[in-house]
Amino acid sequence: MSVPLRLSRGQAKARTRNRLLAAAAEVFAEQGFAGASVDEIASRAGHTVGALYSHFTGKDELFLTLFDEHAAHRLDGVEEIASQWEEDQTVFVALGEYLAEIADQHTVWSTLEMEFLRYALTRPELLDRLAARWWAPRTAVARLVAPHCAAHDPVAVSTAIIGLFEGLVTQRRVDRAAVPSELFAEALRWLTAGLAHSSGPAAANTPQPPRPACRETGRKRTRRTS
Amino acid sequence: MSVPLRLSRGQAKARTRNRLLAAAAEVFAEQGFAGASVDEIASRAGHTVGALYSHFTGKDELFLTLFDEHAAHRLDGVEEIASQWEEDQTVFVALGEYLAEIADQHTVWSTLEMEFLRYALTRPELLDRLAARWWAPRTAVARLVAPHCAAHDPVAVSTAIIGLFEGLVTQRRVDRAAVPSELFAEALRWLTAGLAHSSGPAAANTPQPPRPACRETGRKRTRRTS
Numbered sequence: 332m333s334v335p336l337r338l339s340r341g342q343a344k345a346r347t348r349n350r351l352l353a354a355a356a357e358v359f360a361e362q363g364f365a366g367a368s369v370d371e372i373a374s375r376a377g378h379t380v381g382a383l384y385s386h387f388t389g390k391d392e393l394f395l396t397l398f399d400e401h402a403a404h405r406l407d408g409v410e411e412i413a414s415q416w417e418e419d420q421t422v423f424v425a426l427g428e429y430l431a432e433i434a435d436q437h438t439v440w441s442t443l444e445m446e447f448l449r450y451a452l453t454r455p456e457l458l459d460r461l462a463a464r465w466w467a468p469r470t471a472v473a474r475l476v477a478p479h480c481a482a483h484d485p486v487a488v489s490t491a492i493i494g495l496f497e498g499l500v501t502q503r504r505v506d507r508a509a510v511p512s513e514l515f516a517e518a519l520r521w522l523t524a525g526l527a528h529s530s531g532p533a534a535a536n537t538p539q540p541p542r543p544a545c546r547e548t549g550r551k552r553t554r555r556t557s
Numbered sequence: 558m559s560v561p562l563r564l565s566r567g568q569a570k571a572r573t574r575n576r577l578l579a580a581a582a583e584v585f586a587e588q589g590f591a592g593a594s595v596d597e598i599a600s601r602a603g604h605t606v607g608a609l610y611s612h613f614t615g616k617d618e619l620f621l622t623l624f625d626e627h628a629a630h631r632l633d634g635v636e637e638i639a640s641q642w643e644e645d646q647t648v649f650v651a652l653g654e655y656l657a658e659i660a661d662q663h664t665v666w667s668t669l670e671m672e673f674l675r676y677a678l679t680r681p682e683l684l685d686r687l688a689a690r691w692w693a694p695r696t697a698v699a700r701l702v703a704p705h706c707a708a709h710d711p712v713a714v715s716t717a718i719i720g721l722f723e724g725l726v727t728q729r730r731v732d733r734a735a736v737p738s739e740l741f742a743e744a745l746r747w748l749t750a751g752l753a754h755s756s757g758p759a760a761a762n763t764p765q766p767p768r769p770a771c772r773e774t775g776r777k778r779t780r781r782t783s
Contacts, residue, residue: 445675452668462732491744498720506688518717525751
């Protein structure tokens with residue numbers, strides 16, 4: 332055990348917060364999002380449930396804060412690779428490898444994300460918070476790809492790239508042979524080559540500005556729910 | 558009540574099977590995959606649990622059979638639209654609208670799929686069955702796009718298209734404004750324009766033949782599981 336240091340009030344607060352987040356990450360990884368309890372997270376962090384609630388509104392916010400950390404971490408990696416965007420071929424290979432690595436290594440996290448999404452889908456307030464969160468990586472990728480978007484809306488391109496990545500990750504988790512790691516790079520290459528060689532959006536397709544937490548409120552009623 | 562008809566043994570068997578599937582679809586929609594019980598499904602169908610088990614190995618197989626029905630139904634729609642592939646622009650608009658419609662209307666089903674996938678991820682035997690199932694839509698889309706793939710592997714292109722679609726659906730469910738329905742068509746256009754204007758795969762990227770139920774068995778150990 333290290334000798335306890337005298338911490339300022341701010342330092343002590345930050346330490347408690349970090350301990351709670353680290354404990355939440357552990358408990359989520361072990362028990363899933365649904366299975367984790369705030370009691371267990373607080374006790375794992377060496378704090379009371381009261382202390383937990385003085386830092387976070389609950390399990391949802393602990394998860395969303397961890398989400399921010401993961402998103403920032405992933406994006407650092409993407410930005411580092413994209414900074415060499417000039418040498419096209421190499422960049423795609425490097426980016427594809429990085430994405431395949433995320434697909435293969437962050438399996439616990441992606442399972443948690445899936446559970447959380449499932450849980451948020453029936454909770455409109457939480458879904459709004461998740462939607463706001465998803466704008467950060469979307470606008471960051473849009474900024475990266477903007478110089479390569481020709482006449483197309485960078486936010487739309489970013490949304491497609493993220494969609495492509497997430498959709499390939501899901502398929503690769505179910506069936507690794509179906510999604511060779513090179514496919515991440517190949518598919519990105521097709522998409523970006525297509526941007527250069529296709530005309531701009533039709534008039535009806537006005538680019539959506541990045542408006543955090545701004546979902547369409549009046550969702551159309553579904554005709555079928557099968 | 559209709560007057561009971563005298564059914565052949567085969568007809569009676571088929572009717573029981575269909576009733577069980579219809580009941581399963583209802584109970585899954587109401588209670589989710591995790592919440593549904595075989596008792597409830599059997600009783601809703603007007604049969605015993607024993608009868609259920611004489612037709613299906615359990616809840617998993619009921620879900621997988623419903624999955625097949627949904628996949629076949631979706632694919633019929635895609636094939637109908639793709640049969641007019643010649644008139645490029647119109648086809649993409651029609652295909653995009655169809656995909657956006659699936660995204661918006663099949664919300665109960667896509668939530669069930671998400672739950673089932675989450676459940677299957679920790680059950681290798683079930684994951685293999687799901688992986689085998691996913692090859693059917695993949696090879697069907699590959700067949701459709703093959704004439705438009707230039708030097709690229711149609712199965713890889715199909716995998717990317719399905720990934721793109723699924724990734725956009727997920728984002729649209731969280732944030733409809735972030736994924737305008739036109740984006741499905743736009744992104745498909747970029748991808749297919751890119752196929753025509755990019756070179757074939759690198760030598761290392763040998764096309765994967767469609768091998769149902771043939772996942773790589775020796776999965777690499779993950780370095781991190783964060």
